[in-house]
Amino acid sequence: MAAGRPAAAVLQALQPGRPYRLAIRLNQDQWERDEGAVAVEARAEGEVLWSGWLARLQPHAALRLVPREGVPVIVAARLLGTSSGAAALRLEALPEPLERMPGAGWLPSPNRGFRPQGIRITALVVHATVTPTLPLTTWWFRLPRSRVSAHYVVDRDGTVVQMAEDWARAWHAGVSELEGQEGVNDFSVGIELVNLNDGRDPFTDAQYEAAAAILRHLRQEHAIPDSRVVSHAHVARPAGRKSDPVGFDFARLLRLAAEEWGSVPVPRRPASGSAAQAGRRVR
Numbered sequence: 001m002a003a004g005r006p007a008a009a010v011l012q013a014l015q016p017g018r019p020y021r022l023a024i025r026l027n028q029d030q031w032e033r034d035e036g037a038v039a040v041e042a043r044a045e046g047e048v049l050w051s052g053w054l055a056r057l058q059p060h061a062a063l064r065l066v067p068r069e070g071v072p073v074i075v076a077a078r079l080l081g082t083s084s085g086a087a088a089l090r091l092e093a094l095p096e097p098l099e100r101m102p103g104a105g106w107l108p109s110p111n112r113g114f115r116p117q118g119i120r121i122t123a124l125v126v127h128a129t130v131t132p133t134l135p136l137t138t139w140w141f142r143l144p145r146s147r148v149s150a151h152y153v154v155d156r157d158g159t160v161v162q163m164a165e166d167w168a169r170a171w172h173a174g175v176s177e178l179e180g181q182e183g184v185n186d187f188s189v190g191i192e193l194v195n196l197n198d199g200r201d202p203f204t205d206a207q208y209e210a211a212a213a214i215l216r217h218l219r220q221e222h223a224i225p226d227s228r229v230v231s232h233a234h235v236a237r238p239a240g241r242k243s244d245p246v247g248f249d250f251a252r253l254l255r256l257a258a259e260e261w262g263s264v265p266v267p268r269r270p271a272s273g274s275a276a277q278a279g280r281r282v283r
Helices: 028-034 134-141 203-221 250-258 274-278
Strands: 006-011 020-026 037-044 046-057 060-065 073-080 089-095 112-114 123-128 151-155 159-162 168-170 189-193 230-231 281-282
Touching: 073 112, 123 203, 134 159, 151 203, 168 281, 189 203, 203 250, 230 250
Parallel strands: 123 189, 123 230, 151 189
Antiparallel strands: 006 073, 020 060, 020 089, 037 046, 037 073, 112 168, 151 159, 159 281
16 A cells, blocks of 8 residues: 655644644645545654544544643654555644633533624623622522523632633623624623622632633633723613622733733632532632
């Protein structure tokens, strides 16, 4: 069986823990001529992450891999069973769209849906829960009859619970408008911070750090300018319908989000209750 020259790549600039699709691109002309398969092997520090072959590839095919921190991934591919000799293969790693934030707990709400087709995420809306605890908030957001939800809920100690995928439309802003664009739920992500919203209950350092980590996470995929990181009070209509989050320092949030330190998940101590167990502290 004839075999083409192997194509190989060392993939070093990959974000640890993030899923990638390893794209295997085959020359279109050669694909039309040949009936070959591609044998692929991905290794990291000598360990085989994936090994196998794909028969009758489309001109572009992909395999999934998740790299580890500080470990380059070496990938080799060889086109087998061809009549034309050298294979025109090209390898590249393409990041998968992030649906959930690494390090955050996952407790999905039924009160979420699809965004309108073609809508991009361009805003972040910050809320205060008014309810005093994380379990009470997540319990309410998981009740279908409540008809409310948010993408993220952040407890006082920095625990983050995600309740809707980033791509999903959560029900957090209600009747709303931002810069002349109505229906803020369509193009925003909502963060709820556990806080009584009475002007006396302070937002904690851990909440600011977690909210900044969420914003950095979102900005990996979405263009969210500082001017569109706003309060619920700012977007709610009619004006004055909402007041939250009272006393929140947006300048501090934006400053933290601009810093270079990474959003590395830090496990919190074990706690009782499904919402607490689902969450993780992130910064």
